[in-house]
Amino acid sequence: IGDSSVLTCPLKGAITMLTWRTSPKAGGLCSLVYRADMNMTNRTNCSDNINLTFRPGLAPALEIRHVGIAQEGNYNCEMVSTEGNFPTTYHLTVLVPPRPRLYCDEQGSPVCEAAAGKPPAQLSWLPESNCTAEEEGHDNGTVTVLSRFTAGSTRVTNVTNVTTCMVSHPAGNWNQSITC
Numbered sequence: 001i002g003d004s005s006v007l008t009c010p011l012k013g014a015i016t017m018l019t020w021r022t023s024p025k026a027g028g029l030c031s032l033v034y035r036a037d038m039n040m041t042n043r044t045n046c047s048d049n050i051n052l053t054f055r056p057g058l059a060p061a062l063e064i065r066h067v068g069i070a071q072e073g074n075y076n077c078e079m080v081s082t083e084g085n086f087p088t089t090y091h092l093t094v095l096v097p098p099r100p101r102l103y104c105d106e107q108g109s110p111v112c113e114a115a116a117g118k119p120p121a122q123l124s125w126l127p128e129s130n131c132t133a134e135e136e137g138h139d140n141g142t143v144t145v146l147s148r149f150t151a152g153s154t155r156v157t158n159v160t161n162v163t164t165c166m167v168s169h170p171a172g173n174w175n176q177s178i179t180c
Contacts (some may be wrong), residue, residue, distance in 0.1 A: 001096045001118075004065045007075050011059040013083030020052070020062050024073035025141075032062070069094050069118070069141050094118065096142050097171035104180035110149040112165035116142040119170070123147040126164040 009018060018034040030046035041052055049065040060079070064071055075090040098117025105111050114121035120143035123133050133147040149163050164177040 001067060001069065001094055003067055004063060005067050005071075005092060006053070006061045006063050007077070007090050007092075008059040008061045009077040009079045009088055010086045011081075012079070012086055013081035015060065015079065015081050017080040018052070018060055019078045019080075021076045022046070022050070022062075022073065023076075024071050026070040026072075034060070064092075067092075067094055069096065072141075095169075095171040098142075098145070098167065098169055100165075100167045100174045100176070102165045102176045102178050104178065105148065108180045110163040110165065110178050110180050111146065112149070112167070113144065113146045114167045114169070115144045116140075117145070117169055117171075118142045121145050122168040124166045124168070125149050126166065 015034070015036045017036065020032045022030040028045050030050060031044045032041060032046060032050070032052055034041045034052055051063050053061045053063045062075065062077065072092055072094045075092055077088045079086040096116065096118035098114035098121045101113045101115065103111055112123050112125070114123060116138060118141055120135055123145055125131060125147070129149050129151065131147045131150055133145050136144045136146070138144070147165070162177050162179050164175055166175040167173065
């Protein structure tokens with residue numbers, strides 16, 4: 001989320017026409033049609049952060065600047081050239097890194113939270129604990145995951161009681177330790 005994404009169409013022969021059709025999960029369909037004979041692009045229902053880019057020697061591309069969850073969905077390109085028609089389909093999945101936080105609750109137990117991530121983060125503890133994580137979904141498709149550390153009855157309490165929460169997510173990992 002927030003980065004730019006570049007989707008390319010295969011470049012085979014001289015371009016006659018290039019069509020991109022997008023069907024995002026949120027919002028309406030968008031189409032961009034480039035006609036080489038007129039050197040003109042026609043845009044229909046596309047936001048300002050979506051543009052065609054042409055660079056010498058590189059395949060033509062669809063650039064999406066400042067990607068948001070609303071841009072997640074299917075992107076179809078059809079290149080018409082002197083060599084034939086070449087369709088390409090992409091499914092854009094947007095990752096949202098969670099906001100991790102570790103704190104002590106009113107009972108003095110460590111609580112680990114990974115707020116508003118997409119997909120949901122995976123939480124684990126050191127020392128190991130058989131905690132279950134609670135998930136809360138949000139309207140924008142993100143999920144907050146919360147886990148409370150519970151010491152097992154066979155665990156020997158050490159002097160410092162240092163507990164570490166580890167957050168695993170495709171957009172990056174995080175860990176922090178706390179003494180409650």
